[in-house]
Amino acid sequence: MERKHTQSQSIRSWRGLALRHKGFSIVELLIVLVVGMILTAIAIPMFNRAMINMRLNSTVSGITGAISKARYRAIYNSQVYTLAITTPANTYVVTNANANTADPPVPLPSQAVVLNGGGNATYTFTLCPNGMVYGAGGVCPGNNTAPALAVAYQGRQINVTVSSVGNATTTIIK
Numbered sequence: 001m002e003r004k005h006t007q008s009q010s011i012r013s014w015r016g017l018a019l020r021h022k023g024f025s026i027v028e029l030l031i032v033l034v035v036g037m038i039l040t041a042i043a044i045p046m047f048n049r050a051m052i053n054m055r056l057n058s059t060v061s062g063i064t065g066a067i068s069k070a071r072y073r074a075i076y077n078s079q080v081y082t083l084a085i086t087t088p089a090n091t092y093v094v095t096n097a098n099a100n101t102a103d104p105p106v107p108l109p110s111q112a113v114v115l116n117g118g119g120n121a122t123y124t125f126t127l128c129p130n131g132m133v134y135g136a137g138g139v140c141p142g143n144n145t146a147p148a149l150a151v152a153y154q155g156r157q158i159n160v161t162v163s164s165v166g167n168a169t170t171t172i173i174k
Contacts, residue, residue, distance in 0.1 A: 058109035074127040
């Protein structure tokens, strides 16, 4: 014999299920809470490492970008430019050496990043109209080599060197 369910029987059985299971038990909620805490504990160190890498990489990109832009500007305008990076303020200034006019100081992306140990210093690059790069002096051709920079933050370090032809090279140290 076949049993036929009427619509009213289905509704009654569904209501019975709903009455028996009103929500989550305290044990189920605690398990979800513990799993969430474990995932958070795993994610926080990863997030911190990512932030360290972003701050360090953005500062290195800011430095190499500033050197490249000033070099292209020297080539384009056929004039000598200097780029002076000042620490611990972590700013740089581009100056037209021929006209003796300076752009306003530009901050590097992260003020917390340390350049060459963090002491008070100015690192000057002389950028020539022929694309060559020298150290301080503001004349082309110069006798000084371009300064090397060690960019460090929270135990990580990236060295930045600029060749005499203007190629910026970065080396991850730690």
